[in-house]
Amino acid sequence: MVDNKDKSLSIFEVFKIRRHYDDEKEKWYFSIIDIVAALTDQSDFQMARKYWNKLKERLKKEGNESVTNCHQLKLISADGKKYATDVADVETILRLVQSVPSKKAEPIKLWLAKVGYERIEEMNDPEKALNRSREYWQKHGRSEKWIQQRMMSQETRNKLTDYWSGHGIEKKDEFAILTSIIHKEWSNLTVKEHKNLKGLKTQNLRDHMSEAELIFTALAELSTRQIAETENRKKRNYRRKFFAA
Numbered sequence: 305m306v307d308n309k310d311k312s313l314s315i316f317e318v319f320k321i322r323r324h325y326d327d328e329k330e331k332w333y334f335s336i337i338d339i340v341a342a343l344t345d346q347s348d349f350q351m352a353r354k355y356w357n358k359l360k361e362r363l364k365k366e367g368n369e370s371v372t373n374c375h376q377l378k379l380i381s382a383d384g385k386k387y388a389t390d391v392a393d394v395e396t397i398l399r400l401v402q403s404v405p406s407k408k409a410e411p412i413k414l415w416l417a418k419v420g421y422e423r424i425e426e427m428n429d430p431e432k433a434l435n436r437s438r439e440y441w442q443k444h445g446r447s448e449k450w451i452q453q454r455m456m457s458q459e460t461r462n463k464l465t466d467y468w469s470g471h472g473i474e475k476k477d478e479f480a481i482l483t484s485i486i487h488k489e490w491s492n493l494t495v496k497e498h499k500n501l502k503g504l505k506t507q508n509l510r511d512h513m514s515e516a517e518l519i520f521t522a523l524a525e526l527s528t529r530q531i532a533e534t535e536n537r538k539k540r541n542y543r544r545k546f547f548a549a
Contacts, residue, residue, distance in 0.1 A: 316342050316415050322379045324391065325505065332506065333391040335379055336400065343406040349382065356390065363403060370399040441511070453515050457522040461510075464525045467532065490524045491517075 319342040322335040341352035363371045373396040378386040401409050441451050484494045
C-alpha cells in the first residue's frame with residue numbers, strides 16, 4: 305500500500321485509485337468506481353461500474369445521504385481520455401465503504417489513513433487522537449514546549465469553534481472564512497497563503513508553525529472570542545434595560 309509519485313493516482317494493493325486535489329476546498333476527491341473495484345476485488349472496470357450504479361440506486365432508495373455528497377469530475381481513463389466520473393471526498397468514501405460487504409473494507413480505511421487522512425478511531429475516542437498527535441509531534445522532533453503550545457493553541461481553537469457553533473455558525477466553509485480573516489489580522493496572510501508559503505497542501509498548518517506563530521494564532525483566536533462574548537453581553541444588558549423601562 306504505497307502512494308504513487310503521480311499525485312493524480314494512488315495505489316491500493318494492485319488497484320490504481322484515481323484522485324483529484326481541489327486547491328480551493330483543499331480536499332482530495334477519489335474515483336468511487338476505483339474504490340468499489342478495490343473493495344470487490346474486481347479488475348473489470350465495466351463490472352465495477354455496474355456494481356456502483358446498482359449500489360447508488362439502492363442507497364438513493366434508502367435515503368442514504370452519502371450519494372448526494374458525490375460529485376462528477378473529468379478523470380483520465382484507461383484509453384487516455386477524460387470522462388465524467390463519480391468522485392467523493394474521504395469522509396463520504398468512508399461512509400460508502402460501510403455499504404459494501406467486503407473483507408477489504410478495513411484495509412481500505414487503513415490505507416486512507418496511511419496516505420494522510422483522518423483515522424476512524426479518532427472520531428470515537430478523542431484521547432486516541434490526542435495521544436497519536438503527541439507521538440506524531442515527538443517523532444518529528446518537536447520539543448515538549450512546542451507540543452504544549454500546540455495543544456494549548458488547539459484548546460483555544462476548540463473554544464472558539466464551540467462559540468461559533470453556539471451562535472448559528474455551522475458550515476465548515478463559514479468556519480474557514482472566519483478563520484482566514486482572523487489569521488490575516490496577525491500574519492497579513494490568509495490561511496491558504498500561509499500554507500502555500502510553507503509548501504503545504506493537505507497538512508495541518510498549525511503542525512508546521514513555529515512557537516511564535518502558535519502563540520500569535522492562539523492570542524488572535526482568544527481575543528476574537530472574548531470580544532464577541534463582551535459584545536453579546538452588552539447587547540443582552542441593553543435589551544434587558546430597554547424592556548424593563
